[in-house]
Amino acid sequence: MHIYRTADHRFVGLPDWPFEPNYLDVGDGLRVHYVDEGEKGARPVLMLHGEPTWSYLYRHMIGPAVDAGFRVLAPDLIGFGRSDKPLDHGVYSYAAQVAWMRQWLEALDLRDIILVCQDWGSLIGLRLVAEMPDRFCGVALSNGGLPEGQPAPRAFAIWRAFSRFSPVFPIGRIVNAGTKRDLEAAEIAAYDAPFPTRASKVAARVFPSFVPLGDNVAVPDQKRAWASLERFDKPFLCCFSDGDPITRGGDALFRGRVPGSEGMAHRTLSGGHFIQEDDPEGFVAAIAAVAVAADGVRSAGAAPGSV
Template sequence: MQVLRTAEERFAQLPDFAYAPHYSDIAHAPGVTLRIAHIDEGPRTAAPVLLLHGEPTWSFLYRKIIAGLVAKGRRAVAPDLIGFGRSDKPAAREDYTFERHVRWMTDWLDATDLRDITLFCQDWGGLIGLRLVAAMPERFARVIAANTGLPTGHGATPAFDAWLNFSQTTPIFPTSQIVNGGSVRELTQAERDAYDAPFPDETYKAGARAFPALVPVRPEQASVQENLAAWGVLERFEKPFLTAFSDNDPITRGGERVFQARVPGAKDQPHVTIAGGGHFLQEDQPEQIAALIDSFIARTS
């Protein structure tokens, strides 16, 4: 496996992101070690809020939410998935599978030994994060799911089908353009540069290109059975489970209903719709999200 690592100087002078990175090494295979980066801000003695990003973003997506949580005395932990941000980037498309992503983050969670976790997950942060909840429910105190899902081969929205086709056929994968297009507000040039920073050229984007095709929207795809097994655990998950989908995301629209119907911990929760939010609602409504996480923890502790 060829592994690429983005030079640290590409992360200099990021707007609103003067957070020190922390690194964990995980063993992928004999002789192959992968480095995962994460942000850890706020009191280390506090229970962690785990903020999981998706495609094609990185922990920079949570910069203002991290600040909002820390201001409220919370601990915010935001890792970069393998292939993204400051984390290592295997160079071949075939290096990435759904199950490898779950294993990599399981090993990271074991290494950091986070417990009493409040999970906020969006996009692939939910596909991976909810698998972590199902595998290690004892580590999690509560969950907030936003613009995400845990698909089991039953099809996708037309918007996702269009995104899948674009992601697999475009000769240049325009990272910052994708994030800007999935946000309601217009990102600044400095913010766009931050989303491009992890990817010096197209060779670094194998993970970003692979992700859309790994979503198991057809019954014959890999990870359908594993996700079905995870749903079996989530259908017994009685800890607080809140949905906070945005009002302007055609890809995941309506996806909150399956969680509300099937997860026992979602019953009688004050589920919210984040108004004025696109697919990347963290860019559009970070202050509202930080306040929501804080109040959810306070109300359910």
């Protein structure tokens, strides 16, 4: 397997990024990079990024979540960030990404986890919750979903075609286009940092084609995952943004269908698709609400959202 590993110097001096790298091997020796901040005995918060970002997306949430008493773990998916990037697009699949993240999570033996997810972080993270519900105590979901064969929305179809056919794929500018605030030039450069060559962007290019919309090979796996989520009765909080043309209204697919969503104080955050850039405070507040509800569930007779 031919692998691209972004040079360490590309990550030196990135704005608002003081976090030391951690690494763990999965699969056939593929190296996963992750941030691991906070006390090791604290409740873990798993922050999963999506497409075409990396854990840098959560830089404004990691510190506040640690200050709130959590242990924060933010991995880079294989093909992104400081994680290894296989150069053969055939190595990548939706199922492979779920398997790699499951191996990483099991190797660290994380338990009592709050999943924090958006975009592809939701597609992968919710599959992990469905496969290993006993390891999770709650979910904070923003601007993402778990599609199971629905028709592709027009905005997504345009994005999927762009990712496949555009002669240039400027990742930092793409992220900037998905926010309401204008990122600074240094922030845009930080999103570009892991991807200095055309070949290093292979995962970012191919991911949109894996989204299980329409007749997609992953649809049966999605339906099995939904069957599990329809039994998930731990706190499940939706905090979608008010300005995302792709996922707006997506919370309706979870509220009521996932038992843990009942009684939760669902909320609307202010911003675009990459809500971590526009409303990190609101997203961190959603994490805290899930933690409070999870503690309430542990109290005798308490129901999600009753505290």
